[in-house]
Amino acid sequence: MKKYILASSVSLLTISLCTVANAQSGTRNEQQATRVDEVIVTAQRREQASQDVGVSLSVIGGEQLDEKGISVVNDLENAVPNMEVDSQFGGGQPQFRIRGIGAREYSSNNASTVGIYVDEVAHPYTVTTQGALFDIARMEVLRGPQGTLYGRNTTGGAVNIITNAPTADFRAGFNAEYGTFDRYKVEGYVSGQIAPNLLGRLAAVTEQGGAWQYHRDTGEKLGDLDKSAIRGRLTWDASETVTVDLAATYSIDKSDGRGFRLLGPYTVANGSVTYPKDTAWRITGWGISPQLAAKAGVSTNAKPFRDNDGFDINARVRADLGWADLTSITAYQTFSRKEFNDWDSTRFHESNVLFYNDIDVFAQELRLSSNGDGPFNWMVGAHYADESIDGGFYTEFRGNPNLIDTAYDQSVSAFGIFTHNTYQVNERLNLIVGLRWETEERTLRSGGTYVAPNPPPPAVTYDTDLSEVSGRLGLEYKVTDDALFYASLARGVKSGGFTTYNATSATPFKPEIVIAYEAGLKSDLFDRRLRLNGALFYYDYKDQQVQGLEYDRDNGRLGKITNVPKSHIMGGEIELTWVPMDGLMISQNIGYKTGEYDEYFAIDGPKTDAANPVDGPWDVIITNDRSGERLAFPKMNYGGAISYDWEMSGWELRAETNYNYRDELYSVSSASIIEPFWLWNSNFSVSPAGANWRAGLWVRNMFNTYYEETRNGFNSSSRPTTSPSQGRTYGVRLSMDF
Template sequence: MKRLLLGASGAVLALAALPAAAQTNSQTNATTVQDIVVTAQRREQASQDVGASLSVVGGQELDEKNISVVNDLENVVPNLEVDSQFGGGQPQFRIRGVGAREYSSNNASTVGIYVDEVAHPYTVTTQGALFDIARIEVLRGPQGTLYGSNTTGGAVNIITNAPTADFRAGVTGEYGSYDRYKLDAYVSGQIAEGLLGRLALVTEQGGAWQYNRDTGQKLGDLDKTAVRGRLTWDATDDVTVDLAATYMVDKSDGLGFRLLGDYTTAGGVTIPKDTAWRITGWSLSEQLAKVSGRSVGDKPGRDNDGLDLSARVTANLGWADLTSISAYQSFTRSEYNDWDGTSARESDVFFYNDIDVLSQELRLASNKDGRWNWMTGLHYSNESNDGGFYTEYRAITALIHTPYKQDVESIGVFTNNSFQATDRLNLVLGLRYEYEERSLTSPGTYRLNATPGAEATYSTDMSEVTGKLGLEYDLSDNALFYANVARGVKSGGFTTYNATSATPFAPEELIAYETGVKSDFLDHSMRLNGSVFYYDYKNQQVQTVLYDRTSGRVGKIDNVPKSHIYGAELEFEWTPIAGLSISQNLSYKHGEYDEYNSVDTTATAAANPTNGPWDVIIYTDRAGEKLPFPKMNYGGSVAYDWQMAGLDLRAETNYNYRDDLYSTSASSIIPAYWLWNANFTTGPTNANWRVGLSVRNLFNTYYEETRNGFNGSARPTTSPQPGRTVAVRLSMDF
């Protein structure tokens, strides 16, 4: 497959400024499948020339496919799952079944999240609006030889629009169901000789689609605002400085839970199961309102804000390019959730966090055409996370409090090399060494009407060598075969919920074997990419239940000694005639525990006194048990562009099927579902404005994100998603 490297910085900036749909080779015709230029491997390449499983979502597609938060990416990317744990603002990412399901905000993600090459180690900081985006690149499999931190699952790279040399401006307004509206705007251009700037902002408001079963009060309003500024300064002919600053505020409502069965409270009151889709319940108590800074009766929701600052300096040294990325992140979390979904105050929780992250990355990379392309780098990160949560739990009159202070310091040295052995064969070798120290200080979990225990400090460290060995072989000018073996490691950490002890769990290790083909057919009008993979998993981190001798049953994160995952993905694109584009994707995965003895909670409870001490722990062998993730998902889109009566018209529909999922939290099955969306856009040919109509969840499908068994009910609560919503959109460019 022909290699595409863009060496001219002006060409790169021009491509970055265009919507993804416009980023095509100038030689292509109207029936050519577009080849987006990506930076997944820290250099500009055509996406078809990257020997790895990679999906790209262009900025133009975000609105068309109804992607407004990172969670929505799961509907367009194969084998990707993103959900907000238990209806809150803490998203968890899983790629090919590799990922966590936890609601605390102190542990590293198994999937690396990057915004303009800056790592976001805490996923709670990614819940702001996606706006002014050039593209999103999703890499599947362990990462570490190219990116800031080690991950076992993969990486999600969010690339924002860069400043443009020519003056550009635009504004888009959207209004839809439940009085939801969104307004975003940008202005970009030259400020002075050698200095380019871009300013973008967005606000999303309204959309309350749920209501309280007792009071009729609405729930679900968005209240998000964000602004980003970027400057690009050509300091000299060989030195460029890129500065970026983003500030966001999120005061949105939370998601209400539904009762899947009759629920009897600790006081003996039975609340019938919910039959209405949009129904929920909550009631913030005086004591929880006091510690959260809210008022009695306030709705579940967030009061979060974050600031991201970064400075990227690139210098052409003649023999190599030097890149420095300095970044600072500050994020404050304040979030109240009602997990029982009733006014009974049986499982209400308030989270708080103050997060500060300082990072520095240096990279040196070859810039000459030749057989050997190399890159070496150094990444340093220092994190401070002061947080905790208060819980008001069933039959316990006093609030339960778990505070903690966590500090993380890490340094990584990495290199990635590719050698063109022959005209068709390319060999890839990447290595990384990382050392990390984590410490957490906490008195543990205690009731506010009791004296907290003495503070204890727990620590864990990681010293690991990881890497990647791969080959890329051009079967023809239009077909690339690749094979990779990679080892990834995810940091250990601490359980900070429902536990009297924060003893650390170990890092998890994954060796991934993958092979695939990327190919274009029929004069580049058809594209077929496929891959198969096998993961050898050690010390997989899972949520489970352990027993403490004095406290009894406690929720903990623990390590599974051995497990495995295998699967495959297929992506297809076709432009059979001018204006018609079809894309399809199909993915499958299967996983099992190979060695895992977990606590048999029923037998252990029966073998010990009701109030302890719990000295007899009985285990059950879970080897051969399937891992809890959807086995299959299928998705795609069909779009048609045409002209008629002086108008440009575009009709598009996209869809996604997700297999059923076993919820370990609720010990029940979350059913499979289909989700369909549709969009129609039109405007006068050559005009600077467009109007559009979009429908999300076209067939009004009921589907759930997560289930929750914390309220002690025999039937769990669930976090439903909105039904059909409609929106109209007006866009203008200047």
Template sequence: MKRLLLGASSAVLALAAALPAAAQSNTGAPSGSPSAAQAVDDIVVTAQRRQESSQKVGLALTVISGDDLDNRNIGNVNDLENSVPSLEVDSQLGGGQPQFRVRGVGLTDYAANNTSTVGIYVDEVAYPYGVMTQGLLYDIARIEVLRGPQGTLYGRNTTGGAVSVVTNAPTDTVQAGFSASYGSYDAAKFEGFLSGPVAENLTARLSLAAESGGAWQYHRDTGESLGDKDTKAARLRVNWRPTAQTDIDLNLHYSRDESDGRGLRLITTPFTAGGGRVYPIDTAHRITGWGISPYFAQLIGVSPNAKPFRDNEGKGLSLRLNQNLGWATLTAIASYESFDRREFNDWDATASNEAGTYFFNDIETTSQEVRLSSPTGGRFQWLAGFYHANETVDGGFHSDFSEAKGLGFFMSTTYGQKVQTTGVFGNIDYKLTDRLTLIGGLRYEDESRDLNDFKTQVLAPVPRVNATTSKSQSMGEWSGKVGLEYTVSDDILTYANVSRGVKSGGFTTYNSGLPEQLDPFKFEELIAYEAGVKSSFFDRKLQLNAAAFYYDYRDQQLQGVLYTQTGRVGRMINVPKSHIQGAELELRWRPLNNLTITQSIGYKYGEYDEFFFVNATATEAAKDPVTGEYNTIVYSDRAGERLPFPKWDYKGSVAYDWQIGGWGVEAESNYAYRDEKFSTSSNSIIASYWLVNANLTLRPANANYAVGLYVNNLTDSYSEESRNRFISASTGSPNPPRTWGVRVSYRY
């Protein structure tokens, strides 16, 4: 694979690169005029299921164009957190399952069977499970991130928000291009596309992407490298317009990820492993460790010297119909998505076999959505829709505790899960006056969720099987929204909304035979109060948007712990009552034709209002130092404690271009700050950090190729995305150090 990418990189010097399609814009000024040249792009979005300016949408909404994704080196969903206020995307324990949190609302769970608190959509198709979203972002038109409860416009119901990925559509003229890069640790990446007419009224677009190399970590004992990527993806979009009123879009896509896993670092205290070896706290940024026992290697079908790895495959198709009926537009979407997860992680980060974990999951989802929406532009606009989905999640995981103190065995957890969801929803916009608009939406969702044949068993050295358990859960809940928008002027929109969102409950599918752990956790609900303003100044050279919110949170889903005398296990729980409050400010400014500045800052703070739960610190302190048993499990009133997410985040970019001789030069830097946060699973603080990236691009005048240099993590700062204490070792999942590379691109 690496030879293929290096060959492509060489070929690119003579050929091509896929430059992201520019976002649609409508500055309101004639092309070529000074105002048109300097005005900030007015991006057209479909956040409310109709095309409109992002500045005319009364929602907290951030849009990242395809150009922005390229300029900021955003290659996967985890990188989005560095460009969107109040957004965090972490992969817990270094695994391949992204976890999304918007304004402090998000689910942390390393199992694959529970749905995300933030709705993720690709071309209007929901990806309900976080692990399904780990693939490459390539050939993207834009990404729209909505903050706050959703459900009256989108297929699924969520409490946190929605991330909508819109890929580039087929073009009416022939276009082609590709890009390639090569950098630190032999990291290589290639993207390409071919688009254009195939026959009368029929267009198609084929997009390809691949990535390899980049192993920046090393084993503390052997020096062996870890972190090579081996990913490939393809997408075919075919668009057929048999009549002026009918538009049919087919989307076929495939992805494969055979990359190394992420290595963890030992943190907080020295760790005594099996056999008595004492591991000190890791200090080097790139250091890690792993190991696998012969029995476990044979069990999961890998070599006895295997590294942490992924072997994941995703594929799917969707068919979308848009039919203009005159009095309304009919939209119908049918989709099928499949994702197979095979992933080995070493969660004790040492050569000792304390906590090796192998996931195996087969996920299948089918969904159908039908919507009717009124023509745009009238005083009264409406939308009505129906959504239905069937989901299955089969599999589980194997665990290697063969050298863990007090355990000394191999375990396996297996289950099957079936989910059926049906929702009906509607939304209206009614202009009470030319300036004042009333907005209302309502949704009812019915869901059944069944966990079948859940079983945790000891495989070796002495087999032991716990009883097979099945659990069921159902939900029938209303959600909705009411709001007002007031247009102060053509360039200033104010809004206020009150909305209620709900998010499905689920099951804890961790290793355990304890009955209490298998009880389902219930759905959560959130009442959101929000007010904001969207504004443009100085002939639309400056956009300034602000929003403030207060969340009344009930039955918040949280990854907690369950203590017994002999150990501790993770368990998903519900917090009876909590609240979150905060605000965001976003600025996009073009003071000069060739200078663009973006800035955003987010603040959020939350507390538990009603929460009586285990006091992990006191319980650990009371543990018997000889037997390691928890003789006293301490509970306490946790009301008033801060919710575990960062208070502050700050993101921005500065881009400047100029001419030198016959060359155009573009310099861009983007940066992000994330405040410290408390890790409940490791009972420690994850420190705050800054991330700075930089790009320099050269474009010959009147040419359609470019060469560039990029640096990620320019200051070489150390940061962690998550922490955990799985058995005995406390570990952190580090982000990469400084890396750099060269990039070439071409477009026909």
């Protein structure tokens, strides 16, 4: 803790010295912050100042992404209170949790509890969100159930990614950075008018290098990035009342996978080698068997890898009908996943997995909204989605020399209608009513898990459906012209689905339902030099989806997603932004949450194993009462940033430090505690006054903090492995605009 206090002192001392220098120079940078910016968001499908939106909302501008070290959506957890994003077991399957609501699984076929949207288009499968973030205008994170405004229904919240739109005047620019382990990133764009009434924008990015881990037996490096993406956008004013936006994005990711570390001594299955506990931070190990390499189409010296690519295309049409605005969004997405992970962290083949998936999603949304100046504002909409996800994974586990295959084909058809309405009772009070009805059918065909060289068993068809009503009641009250109180009652629903890993049965789990109570305050004080926002919430949870167990009479213990009948979560967030003097900005945020199972009789695996013959059949099932047990998520996270802009001797300078603390996390897979951690980043940049370029230095994980993302107990919780995060890196950055 002492070093973090010292870091804060150094940051404040640096700012003080810069303040003196600025006073002596007698000049002031026109870009200096003089008060907290008014941020325009589209969280409620129309442009509003963020302080006028009666929901718990965090906004991160595109220019802040590099400063905060946000290069993929996973990094949002270091900038948003009460949010965690983990790549499950070091792989490319992220799981989002907001206010404790979220799943932990590594298969790709189930819907996310948090909706991810890029320019209003839903990404229902989170594995498709792992491309580089580039050419971003802002990111909006909404906490709480969503469904009356967005294409899909979610219980946790929504992440809206808004990309930069084409510009009427010609613009171009690039950002380039180079850092530790020969990692580099180059991003560029060009934008302007192509023809009368037609604007265009083309942006691209590539990230390469950065291998920071090494094989304990051979010294071979692991961790190189190899990802690129390109996006084109067109805006066509078809008439005075109709605008058409077209966008297409192609991304490819051939990066190395994440290596694991041994948390304790590990003896391989044949007893020939015992590895000691890993003590070096960057050490790891891997190996791929000839049969798995053949399935992957790679050589037998292949590293853990990703071989993913995706293509998205969408058209947004907006028409002014005079009495209302009509919006149509048509989108198609295709994504291919091939990913090899080595979870035993040795050259032996005792916990290896090869994922393979093909995802196709078509979606159509229509919205009609009022455009008048009266007290009543309304919006009605409909959303249809047709999805298919085919694939599965091959695995190799301890002591079994044969490949284990789990293959499936899944199709989803979903349709929902929704409405969101506000009524201005008077100058200070708004009432809000939102409602949604949704129907969904999910079908999965799978023969379950089988071991080669046995032939695959006959496929069985499993079905689950949903027909649910959700909605929101709320009020917004202007306590003063600069303070908004809001309260809401919402019902959110997340789809059910299928457990597709290591199972002989894919019987579905049920949808989960959240009744959310929330109250909050948004305020701007002291001529908008201080912004203070806060919220409190209570979630009444029904059929929460969690990792659990079931027993098959003939095959024994199986991992499975199950439902907890009743549980609850409560907590809150505070976000503060303060401009105590021109150019100096201090932001702080804190999130706290706690929860427990209220009604949950779960299978007791050890007792059930002991009560049955070693080789089965498994007829005796023993459960234990887990009601009152704490839910497994970090209770608290705390973050903030301090930045200062000043001008001296004809140069514009900026110094910035940001930091985040995450509380301890219980790892279900390894039955152990992942320790809490602090993460600090710093940036310094300089440019000639009025110049079109800027150069800078950056440091990420400034204090070289060791921290873990997830743990893996597949070879038993007594021999867990862990996916460590990268240590301190540093580098240079150059930005230029034309």
